[in-house]
Amino acid sequence: MATYGAQPDAVERTRQRRNAAAAASERVLSGALRPPMRETLARLAADGAAVYDLDDHPDQYGTGAVRALERTTAELLGTEDAAFFPTGTMAQQVALRVWAGRTGIGTVALHPLAHPEVHERGALTSLTGLRTVHPTTEPRLPSADEVRELDEPFGTLMLELPLRDAGYVLPSWAELTATVAAARERDAVVHFDGARLWECTPHFGRPLPEIAALADSVYVSFYKSLGGLYGAALAGSADMIAEAGAWRHRYGGMLFQQFPAALAALVGLRTELPRLASYVECAGPLAAALREGLADAGLEWPRVHPERPHTHQFQLWLPYPAAVLDEAAVRQAEQSGVSLFGRAPFSEPGLPGLSMIEVTIAASALEWTPADVREAAGHFARHVAEVLAEQPPGGAQDAR
Known part of the structure; x- marks a missing residue:
C-alpha cells in the first residue's frame, strides 16, 4: 500500500487493524489465514505424525x-x-x-x-x-x-x-x-x-x-x-x-536443524497439493463474480487480470486510491464479519490512484458461491463510496 509519507507507526497500526479484522471475520474470500503460533505448533505436531516418524531424532x-x-x-x-x-x-x-x-x-x-x-x-x-x-x-x-x-x-x-x-x-x-x-x-x-x-x-x-x-x-x-x-x-x-x-x-x-519446516512442507505436499486443482477450478467463476459485483454496484472500471485466471491467483484493478480501498475493506470486515481480501493490502504500482490487489483463491474460498461474491462485492462498493464521501478536498492522499 502506498503511504505518501505516513509515519511507520501509523502504517503498522493500519496493518494490525487489517490483520485483526481478517482474523475475526467469519468468512474470508482471499488468502489463507495463518493461525496463532500455539495453534500452528499443535497442528504441526498432530499432522506431522502422518508424514514422518516423530520418534526419530531431529x-x-x-x-x-x-x-x-x-x-x-x-x-x-x-x-x-x-x-x-x-x-x-x-x-x-x-x-x-x-x-x-x-x-x-x-x-x-x-x-x-x-x-x-x-x-x-x-x-x-x-x-x-x-x-x-x-x-x-x-x-x-x-x-x-x-x-x-x-x-x-x-x-x-x-x-x-x-x-x-x-x-x-x-x-x-x-x-x-x-x-x-x-x-x-x-x-x-x-x-x-x-x-x-x-x-x-x-x-x-x-x-x-x-x-x-x-x-x-x-x-x-x-x-x-x-x-x-x-x-x-x-x-x-x-x-x-x-x-x-x-x-x-x-x-x-x-x-x-530445520525439521519444523521440513515437516510442514511434507504436510503441505500430502494435504494441500491435492487441493490446488480445485482452487484453480473455482478461481474463474469467482473472479468473474467479483468483477461483475463491483461493476453492478457502481464502482468504475473494475478489472480482473487475467480475465480468466491461469492459476488460483489473479489481480484486481480499481481506479481509486489504495488508502480508500483498504479502509473500505477493513470496515466491511469489522462491521459484517465478511472479508473479501483478507490480510492483503491494495497497492498503487503504477499511476497514483490506480490500485491493484492480488487475490488468492484457497480453502476458505471454496465455501463461497458466485452469488456470495457478488453480494459481498456490492457491500464493499458501498463502503468505498462511504469512505470517498468522507475525504477532504484534495482527496485521499491529503487525508493521510
Missing part, C-alpha cells in the same frame, strides 16, 4: 526429515534428486551460478518482472557477478521467436511459471515447449522458477514430472501455496544437485 545439517522432504520432492517432480534451501532466493542464486560455471557464460536471459530482477535487491549481480538480458518486456513469458532472436549470447534461460508480477500469467503448453526448444537451439540450459509450479498443472493439462522434464533445474516453494513455514527446493540431476549442495553450504544454507 535432523542435523540435512539429515532425517529434511532428507525425506528432498526425496519426496524429487519423486513428485520426476527428477533424480532435490536439495532443500531455507529460501527460494538462495536456491535460485545457486542454480544460476552453477549453470554459469557449467556453460561458461555468465549471462542469464529472463523477464524484467522475474523475481531476481524485482524482489532480490540486485543479488544476482552483486553476489554472483552474473548479468541479465531480457528477451521481452511484454507482460508475459517470452516467445520462442524472442528467445531465438535475442541479439547476444546467454547461458541460461530462466522462466518464472507463473509470472507473478505480470498477473500470475502462463503460456500455453505449446508456447512453453517451443520457447524451451528455442533455448536448446542456442545451446542454453533452462531453469524454471517454479515457486508456484504446483498449481500450474490444470492450465497446462500435464502432470508435474512432464512439466519439470522440460527444464534442467526447477525451484519450488513450500510456503507460497502449500502452507509451509518456509523453505524451498532445487530439483534436477544428481550431479547438479550435488554441486548446488556445495554452494548451499558456502551461502550459509546448511542450517543445523
Whole structure:
C-alpha cells in the first residue's frame, strides 16, 4: 500500500487493524489465514505424525526429515534428486551460478518482472557477478521467436511459471515447449522458477514430472501455496544437485536443524497439493463474480487480470486510491464479519490512484458461491463510496 509519507507507526497500526479484522471475520474470500503460533505448533505436531516418524531424532545439517522432504520432492517432480534451501532466493542464486560455471557464460536471459530482477535487491549481480538480458518486456513469458532472436549470447534461460508480477500469467503448453526448444537451439540450459509450479498443472493439462522434464533445474516453494513455514527446493540431476549442495553450504544454507519446516512442507505436499486443482477450478467463476459485483454496484472500471485466471491467483484493478480501498475493506470486515481480501493490502504500482490487489483463491474460498461474491462485492462498493464521501478536498492522499 502506498503511504505518501505516513509515519511507520501509523502504517503498522493500519496493518494490525487489517490483520485483526481478517482474523475475526467469519468468512474470508482471499488468502489463507495463518493461525496463532500455539495453534500452528499443535497442528504441526498432530499432522506431522502422518508424514514422518516423530520418534526419530531431529535432523542435523540435512539429515532425517529434511532428507525425506528432498526425496519426496524429487519423486513428485520426476527428477533424480532435490536439495532443500531455507529460501527460494538462495536456491535460485545457486542454480544460476552453477549453470554459469557449467556453460561458461555468465549471462542469464529472463523477464524484467522475474523475481531476481524485482524482489532480490540486485543479488544476482552483486553476489554472483552474473548479468541479465531480457528477451521481452511484454507482460508475459517470452516467445520462442524472442528467445531465438535475442541479439547476444546467454547461458541460461530462466522462466518464472507463473509470472507473478505480470498477473500470475502462463503460456500455453505449446508456447512453453517451443520457447524451451528455442533455448536448446542456442545451446542454453533452462531453469524454471517454479515457486508456484504446483498449481500450474490444470492450465497446462500435464502432470508435474512432464512439466519439470522440460527444464534442467526447477525451484519450488513450500510456503507460497502449500502452507509451509518456509523453505524451498532445487530439483534436477544428481550431479547438479550435488554441486548446488556445495554452494548451499558456502551461502550459509546448511542450517543445523530445520525439521519444523521440513515437516510442514511434507504436510503441505500430502494435504494441500491435492487441493490446488480445485482452487484453480473455482478461481474463474469467482473472479468473474467479483468483477461483475463491483461493476453492478457502481464502482468504475473494475478489472480482473487475467480475465480468466491461469492459476488460483489473479489481480484486481480499481481506479481509486489504495488508502480508500483498504479502509473500505477493513470496515466491511469489522462491521459484517465478511472479508473479501483478507490480510492483503491494495497497492498503487503504477499511476497514483490506480490500485491493484492480488487475490488468492484457497480453502476458505471454496465455501463461497458466485452469488456470495457478488453480494459481498456490492457491500464493499458501498463502503468505498462511504469512505470517498468522507475525504477532504484534495482527496485521499491529503487525508493521510
